[in-house]
Amino acid sequence: MQILLENSSVAGIDQFDVYRQHGGYASVEKMLTMAPNDIVEAVKKSGLRGRGGAGFSTGMKWSFLDQKSGKPKYLVCNADEGEPGTFKDRYFMERLPHRLIEGLIVSSYALGVNTAYIYVRGELSWIITQLEDAIAEAKSHGFLGSKILGSEFSLEIYVHPGAGAYICGEESALLESLEGKRGYPRIKPPFPAIAGLYGCPTVVNNVETLAAVPWIVMHGGEAYAAIGIGKSTGTKLISACGNIRKPGVYEIALGLPVEEFIYSDSYCGGLLEGRTLKALIAGGSSVPILPAHLATTTAAGEPRLMTYESLFEGGFESGTMLGSGGFIVLDDKACIVRNTWNFARFYHHESCGQCSPCREGTGWLEKVLERIEHGHGRTEDIDLLVEIAKKIEGKTICAFGDAAAWPIASAIRHFRDEFIEHVSLAKDHV
Amino acid sequence: MPKFSLALLDKVQQIIRRYPEGKQKSALLPILHLAQQEFGGWLSPETMDYVASLLGLVPIEVYEVATFYTMFNMTPTGKFVFQICHTGPCCLVGSEKIISYIETKLGIKAGETTPDGLFTLKRVECLASCGTAPVMQLGKKYVEHLTEEKIDSLIEELRTHADFIRK
Amino acid sequence: MKVTIDGIELDVPSGTTILEAARQIDTKSAPPAMCYYSTLKDSGGKCRTCLVKITQSSAQNTRPSMRLVPACRTLVEDGMVVQNNLSEEVLEARKGIVELLLINHPLDCPICDQAGECDLQNLAFEHGASGTDYKEERRRFPVQDIGPDIKLHMNRCILCFRCVYVADQLTPHRCHGVLNRGDASEIGTYIAKAVDSDFSGNMIDVCPVGALTDKTFRFKSRVWFARPMNAHRECTACCGKTVVWLKGDEVLRVTARKDDVGEVKDFICNGCRFQHKKLEDWVIEGPMHVDRHSVISQNHYEQLQGPQDA
Numbered sequence: 063m064q065i066l067l068e069n070s071s072v073a074g075i076d077q078f079d080v081y082r083q084h085g086g087y088a089s090v091e092k093m094l095t096m097a098p099n100d101i102v103e104a105v106k107k108s109g110l111r112g113r114g115g116a117g118f119s120t121g122m123k124w125s126f127l128d129q130k131s132g133k134p135k136y137l138v139c140n141a142d143e144g145e146p147g148t149f150k151d152r153y154f155m156e157r158l159p160h161r162l163i164e165g166l167i168v169s170s171y172a173l174g175v176n177t178a179y180i181y182v183r184g185e186l187s188w189i190i191t192q193l194e195d196a197i198a199e200a201k202s203h204g205f206l207g208s209k210i211l212g213s214e215f216s217l218e219i220y221v222h223p224g225a226g227a228y229i230c231g232e233e234s235a236l237l238e239s240l241e242g243k244r245g246y247p248r249i250k251p252p253f254p255a256i257a258g259l260y261g262c263p264t265v266v267n268n269v270e271t272l273a274a275v276p277w278i279v280m281h282g283g284e285a286y287a288a289i290g291i292g293k294s295t296g297t298k299l300i301s302a303c304g305n306i307r308k309p310g311v312y313e314i315a316l317g318l319p320v321e322e323f324i325y326s327d328s329y330c331g332g333l334l335e336g337r338t339l340k341a342l343i344a345g346g347s348s349v350p351i352l353p354a355h356l357a358t359t360t361a362a363g364e365p366r367l368m369t370y371e372s373l374f375e376g377g378f379e380s381g382t383m384l385g386s387g388g389f390i391v392l393d394d395k396a397c398i399v400r401n402t403w404n405f406a407r408f409y410h411h412e413s414c415g416q417c418s419p420c421r422e423g424t425g426w427l428e429k430v431l432e433r434i435e436h437g438h439g440r441t442e443d444i445d446l447l448v449e450i451a452k453k454i455e456g457k458t459i460c461a462f463g464d465a466a467a468w469p470i471a472s473a474i475r476h477f478r479d480e481f482i483e484h485v486s487l488a489k490d491h492v
Numbered sequence: 493m494p495k496f497s498l499a500l501l502d503k504v505q506q507i508i509r510r511y512p513e514g515k516q517k518s519a520l521l522p523i524l525h526l527a528q529q530e531f532g533g534w535l536s537p538e539t540m541d542y543v544a545s546l547l548g549l550v551p552i553e554v555y556e557v558a559t560f561y562t563m564f565n566m567t568p569t570g571k572f573v574f575q576i577c578h579t580g581p582c583c584l585v586g587s588e589k590i591i592s593y594i595e596t597k598l599g600i601k602a603g604e605t606t607p608d609g610l611f612t613l614k615r616v617e618c619l620a621s622c623g624t625a626p627v628m629q630l631g632k633k634y635v636e637h638l639t640e641e642k643i644d645s646l647i648e649e650l651r652t653h654a655d656f657i658r659k
Numbered sequence: 660m661k662v663t664i665d666g667i668e669l670d671v672p673s674g675t676t677i678l679e680a681a682r683q684i685d686t687k688s689a690p691p692a693m694c695y696y697s698t699l700k701d702s703g704g705k706c707r708t709c710l711v712k713i714t715q716s717s718a719q720n721t722r723p724s725m726r727l728v729p730a731c732r733t734l735v736e737d738g739m740v741v742q743n744n745l746s747e748e749v750l751e752a753r754k755g756i757v758e759l760l761l762i763n764h765p766l767d768c769p770i771c772d773q774a775g776e777c778d779l780q781n782l783a784f785e786h787g788a789s790g791t792d793y794k795e796e797r798r799r800f801p802v803q804d805i806g807p808d809i810k811l812h813m814n815r816c817i818l819c820f821r822c823v824y825v826a827d828q829l830t831p832h833r834c835h836g837v838l839n840r841g842d843a844s845e846i847g848t849y850i851a852k853a854v855d856s857d858f859s860g861n862m863i864d865v866c867p868v869g870a871l872t873d874k875t876f877r878f879k880s881r882v883w884f885a886r887p888m889n890a891h892r893e894c895t896a897c898c899g900k901t902v903v904w905l906k907g908d909e910v911l912r913v914t915a916r917k918d919d920v921g922e923v924k925d926f927i928c929n930g931c932r933f934q935h936k937k938l939e940d941w942v943i944e945g946p947m948h949v950d951r952h953s954v955i956s957q958n959h960y961e962q963l964q965g966p967q968d969a
C-alpha cells in the first residue's frame with residue numbers, strides 16, 4: 063500500500079516539474095475550494111495519528127489550537143528525527159521534499175497559519191538544502207508565498223537547522239531550540255496549542271503526519287480510515303534495521319502481522335543465513351524490547367500486528383509500542399546486556415539535564431550497566447537498575463525520562479537470565 | 493575579531509528575516525553553523541562574541557547555547573572530522589569494529605586528532621542512518637555502509653585531496 | 660477556589676499554585692521546594708522535590724492526574740484534591756529524588772559554609788532515605804571564583820537555576836549561566852569574567868546549597884556560632900534592610916532577609932552586602948527570628964547519611 067511513497071522511485075520526483083506531472087500539489091488546488099474546517103474534519107475522520115512517536119490523534123490536536131487568541135499561529139514540522147532506529151523522515155524528505163511542502167501548505171490552510179517552520183536535524187544538511195530549493199520552486203510557481211494561486215491565503219515556510227541534540231525532537235524543546243535557546247523541554251501546561259512558539263498558539267507535527275494530509279484532502283478522511291485496523295488507520299513508514307537481510311524504509315498498511323514484516327521478502331526479508339530472531343525493538347530505542355516469542359505473538363497467543371493497539375497488547379508486562387516506527391531486529395548473536403548499556407549511554411549523553419531525576423538517574427544507569435557489561439557487575443546490580451529506573455519514570459519534566467527507563471526495565475524483565483549470566487561471570491566486584 | 497564578508501552579512505540578515513521582528517535570537521543556531529564553517533571549524537570565544545554582537549545578545553547566551561549542541565566544536569578539530577555513529581542499531585552491524593579499525597589505522601583514539609592535524613575521530617549518536625549502517629558524518633555528507641576497505645580508500649582520497657570536503 | 664490538600668480544605672484565588680496553597684496551610688508540611696522561588700519569574704519545575712499527587716483534578720473532572728505533578732508549577736482548580744504527605748507514592752518518589760540529588764553531591768558539609776542553613780541538608784534530613792546504593796564515582800568540578808566576591812563550588816550545585824534568574828531579572832547583563840548539557844551541565848561564565856553587577860550578590864542568598872558562597876564572609880565561622888541580627892542602613896541602591904551576622908562586634912557577613920519559607924522578598928545591593936562590614940555601618944534592630952526547627956538551632960546536620968565510598 064503506497065500512499066506516502068507513491069511515486070518515490072520516479073526519477074527526478076524531487077524536482078517541482080516532475081512532482082507536478084505526477085499529480086503533485088493537486089491538494090493545494092483542491093483545498094482552495096474547501097473551507098479550512100472541512101480539512102480539519104477530514105483529518106479527524108481519517109483517524110490519522112501523530113507519526114512522531116506518541117500516536118496522538120492529529121485531528122484532535124488541530125482542534126485544540128487556540129483560534130481566538132488574536133496572536134499569530136504557527137505550524138512547526140518536526141524533522142528532528144533522532145530516535146535510534148528511526149530514519150523514515152530522512153528517507154522521505156530526500157525523495158519527496160515537495161510532498162512535505164504540499165502537506166505543510168494544506169495543513170497551514172486548515173489551521174489558519176501563515177508562517178510555518180521545518181525543524182530539521184542539523185546533521186542532515188543536504189536535506190536542508192533540498193527543502194530550501196523545493197520551497198523556492200513552489201514559491202516561483204505560486205504555490206507558496208503571498209496570495210497562493212491568487213487566493214487570499216498566504217504562507218511562508220522556513221527551514222530551521224538543529225545542531226545535534228536528540229532532546230530537540232521533544233516538541234517543546236524543539237520550540238525552545240527554534241527560539242534560539244538551549245533545548246530544554248518546557249513545563250506543561252501550557253501546551254503548544256495555547257502557548258507554543260513565541261508564546262503563540264502552535265501545532266507541532268511530524269514529517270510523516272503532515273505528508274499524509276494531501277492524500278486525505280484528495281481522497282477524503284473515510285478513504286484513509288478504510289485502510290488499517292480499528293484505531294490504527296492508514297499507512298505507516300517503518301524503518302527497519304539491525305540483523306535483517308533487507309534494512310530499509312517500508313510503507314505498510316497498519317495491521318500487517320509482525321511476522322510477515324520480518325520474514326517476507328517484500329519487507330525485512332528475514333534474518334541472515336543461519337541466524338534466529340532473539341529480540342525486537344519495534345518502535346525506536348525508547349519502547350520496551352520484546353523477546354522473540356512475544357514479538358510475533360501476544361502473550362495470549364494471538365498473532366502480533368503492526369498496529370498501535372496490538373503492539374501494546376499485554377501492556378508493559380508483555381507488550382511494547384509502535385512509537386516512531388524504528389524497527390530494530392536483534393538476532394541470536396546480539397548481546398542484550400551490551401545493547402541495553404549502549405542505549406543507557408545514549409540517554410545519559412542526550413539528557414538535557416534540566417530536571418534532577420533524569421539528569422542524575424541516567425548517569426547512574428549507564429555506570430551500573432557499563433560495569434555489568436565489562437565484567438564488574440554484582441547480582442544486586444540487576445535489581446538496582448530496576449529501582450533506579452523507577453526513581454526516574456513518571457517523575458520528570460518530559461517523556462525522555464520514561465524513554466530512558468523503559469528499555470532497561472523491559473530488558474531486565476525479559477532477559478534477566480542474560481544479566482545474571484553476565485554478573486556471574488564477573489571478573490571482580492567494586 | 494572574526495568578521496563575516498559582506499555577502500555573508502547579507503545572508504545573516506536574510507536568516508534573521510525568517511523570524512518575526514524582535515525574535516532574532518531564533519537565528520542563533522543557523523548563524524552559529526555559518527560561523528563555525530567560516531571561522532576554522534570551531535567556535536572560539538571571539539567568534540561567539542561576534543555572533544552575540546550580530547544578534548544583540550549578551551555573550552553568555554551564546555556560550556550557553558553553543559555548549560548545549562554537539563555539532564558545535566568548542567575546541568579546534570582536524571581538517572576532516574570522522575563522526576562515527578556508535579548507537580545501538582549501528583553497533584548491531586559492526587560500528588564498534590569500524591571505530592577500532594580507524595583508531596588503529598590513524599593511531600588515535602576517539603576524541604583525538606592526528607598529529608598532522610588532518611583527521612579527528614569522534615563518536616556520535618544515531619544519525620538517522622541506521623538502515624545503511626555503519627555510518628559516518630563527514631563534513632556535510634554521510635558516508636554509509638562503511639567497511640574497512642571503504643575507510644582505507646576514503647583516508648587515501650582525503651590525504652591526496654585535502655580540500656575535498658571544505659568546498 | 661476550593662482545594663483540599665491532605666484532607667484540609669481551603670479557599671484560594673484562581674492562579675494560585677498547589678505549593679502556595681499548601682504553604683498557606685502550613686509552611687512546615689508544605690512540599691519541599693528546591694528550585695522554585697516566588698520572587699523569581701519562571702523558576703520552579705526542575706528539581707521535582709515538590710511532586711504531589713492529584714487524586715481529583717477538579718469539581719468537573721473527578722479523575723486523578725496520570726502522573727505526579729510539580730506543586731510549584733501546577734495551578735489549583737476548583738474542587739481539586741491533592742495528596743502531599745499522605746501519599747505513599749509521593750513520599751517514595753521524593754525519597755528517590757532526594758537520593759538522586761545526593762549521589763553526585765560531595766557531602767562535604769563539615770567544610771561547607773552553607774552547613775546549618777542548607778536546604779539540601781534539611782531536605783535530606785526530612786525527606787531522604789537512610790542510605791543509598793550508589794557506588795560509582797562522583798562527578799567533580801574545580802572550585803571557581805566568579806567575580807571578586809563570589810565563590811562557586813560546582814560540586815554542590817543542584818542546578819536549580821535560581822542564580823541564573825537572579826542575574827537575568829535583577830542585573831542588567833547576565834554574564835554567568837548554565838553551560839554544557841545533561842549531567843555535565845555546570846554553572847559558569849565560560850571564559851573568565853567577573854560577575855560584578857550591583858545585585859549579583861543575591862545569587863548567594865537564593866542558592867539553596869553551598870554552591871555560591873560569599874568570599875568576604877570573614878573568619879569562616881559556622882553559622883550557628885554567629886548571631887544573626889536584623890539591621891538596616893540608608894541605602895540609595897536597595898532597601899537597606901538586611902541581616903548582619905555578628906561575632907562579638909565583628910560583622911562576619913551581611914545577607915538579605917528571608918521570610919518564613921526561606922525566600923528573600925527584598926533583594927539587597929552588593930554595597931550593603933560586601934562593603935559594609937563594620938558594626939557602625941548598621942542600625943541594629945534586634946535578633947533575627949530563628950525557627951526552632953532550623954538546623955541553625957538544632958545542629959542536626961551531623962546525622963545526615965550520605966553515599967558511602969566503597
Ligand SMILES: Cc1cc2nc3c(=O)[nH]c(=O)nc-3n(C[C@H](O)[C@H](O)[C@H](O)COP(=O)(O)O)c2cc1C
Pocket residue numbers: 111112113114115116117118120140141142143144145228229230231232233234266267268269271272460461462465
Ligand atoms: C525524547 C523525545 C524525543 C522525540 N523525538 C521526536 C522526533 O525526533 N521526531 C518527532 O516527530 N517527534 C519526536 N518526539 C515526539 C514529539 O514530542 C511530538 O509528540 C511530535 O513531534 C508530535 O507530532 P505528531 O503528533 O505528528 O507525531 C519526541 C518526543 C520525546 C519525548
Ligand code: SF4
Pocket residue numbers: 229246247412413414415416417418420421458459460461462463
Ligand atoms: S526528563 Fe530529562 S530530557 Fe526531559 S526535561 Fe528532564 S532532564 Fe531534560
Ligand code: SF4
Pocket residue numbers: 815816817818819820821822823846862865866867868870871
Ligand atoms: S549555583 Fe546554587 S543557585 Fe545556582 S543553580 Fe546551582 S544550586 Fe542553584
Ligand code: FES
Pocket residue numbers: 146147148577578579580581582583617618619620621622623625627
Ligand atoms: S544507530 Fe547509527 S545511524 Fe541510527
Ligand code: FES
Pocket residue numbers: 691692693694695703704705706707708709710729730731732
Ligand atoms: S520546587 Fe517544584 S520542581 Fe523544584
